[in-house]
Amino acid sequence: MQNFEFHRPKTIAEAVAALKSSDGDGKLLAGGQSLIPVLKHELAMPSALISLADIGGLDEIRLDGDNLAIGAKCTHAQVASSDVVKNTIGALAKLAGHIGDPQVRNRGTLGGSVAHADPAADYPAAVLGLGATIKTDRRAIAADDFFTGFFETPLESDEIVTAVLFPKAEKAAYAKFASPASKYAIVGVFVAKTGGGVRVAVTGAGPKVFRVTEMETALASNFSSDAIKDIAVSADDLNSDVEAGAEYRAHLVGVMARRAVDAANG
Amino acid sequence: MQVTITVNNRSITRDVEARTLLVDFIRGELALTGTHVGCDTSQCGACTVLVDGKSIKSCTMLAVEADGHEVSTIESLEKNGELHPMQAAFRECHGLQCGFCTPGMVMSTVDLLQNNANPSEPEIREWLEGNICRCTGYHNIVKAVQHCASGTKGA
Ligand SMILES: Cc1cc2nc3c(=O)[nH]c(=O)nc-3n(C[C@H](O)[C@H](O)[C@H](O)COP(=O)(O)OP(=O)(O)OC[C@H]3O[C@@H](n4cnc5c(N)ncnc54)[C@H](O)[C@@H]3O)c2cc1C
């Protein structure tokens, strides 16, 4: 691993300044559960790491009107065990509790997961599936505009995710067919019925998390797994790798979507 | 960079490169070689230690991130020649063969029992998701944790 400067700013403003002064070559460090493996393999060689550890106010979970606001620094373990999360969007607590393993959940954070935008990560399915809003130090970005490509988001190189606002759901569930080695999603489907309608978001299957509008329309008139049993998802553009081929993934999208709908109704 | 880390109740100040992994600090700087490195993909859990009481993978944390925090390694468990109840349970139940994964297994399951004093068998197996063992087939590890939780060895 190449060496780097290490900063532990106390405020968001200081962190932004540190990122700016590194000329786009500095990186934020949250839980490190994605970034440190990337650094070990020298897939990225930033000149500076700017740790969020000492910045206060980013690890709160609270109800904010019709939204559940979760701070960027909340660990997966914290979200999984939070009573507020369990009582408002139980599916989100469950999702967080099945990310990786306990040690990853003790370090990894919500902000890091969405900013990293790993195409097989779990949180992006919930963010898109609930139609959440990503709050940064300078703006609010709708989930539909956030996951733009393979490990790609509209975040600027000195922009910091501060929280995610998840709309409360009438019904919601996440079903994941996990890689037995890493627990990342081979295919994961998040379905939700909120004030904003029905959404179906798929992670793991393609180059980025995506919605299945045909299923959304069917579920909007009849929220049951029967309503989507004949909807096939095309294997074109889906991933083929050591874990599964595109055809198999396409099949799994249907299976996981039906399981998620049943769980949401259950 | 200078860091001050409390390792096994001893405050230690050292100069480290920012890129030093916590596990390399523990093994290389402090010669506490009970903590192992079994992979470079953050998956095997042989490097599991407690930071501020919570289990984490010390190969996936920088030493500079532990600055000002408390780290406990496998070497902290035995007290006055007496094995920790979890260590004793692993011995009693034959929860190890080559022993490579064992320090990580023990630190991880010590954390499990802090969170859940009486875990069910599925809960133990799920908790061990991040700890890989090439030898035992896990059955005796699970038994050891149950044995320790049931207190037959005295906690
Ligand atoms: C063995 C293992 C198994 C895993 N299994 C799963 C799994 O099953 N499902 C899953 O979803 N994930 C899994 N993960 C990934 C894990 O959830 C990570 O914690 C998460 O993806 C990244 O969060 P982090 O806090 O660790 O971020 P970091 O690794 O610290 O950062 C990741 C990226 O996000 C940026 N970043 C971090 N915080 C912010 C912020 N607030 N604003 C802007 N940018 C930011 C960083 O600069 C970096 O580019 C696994 C990881 C490991 C090691």
Ligand code: FES
């Ligand atoms: S050495 Fe840390 S997880 Fe394998």
Ligand code: FES
């Ligand atoms: S006892 Fe050999 S790896 Fe677990």
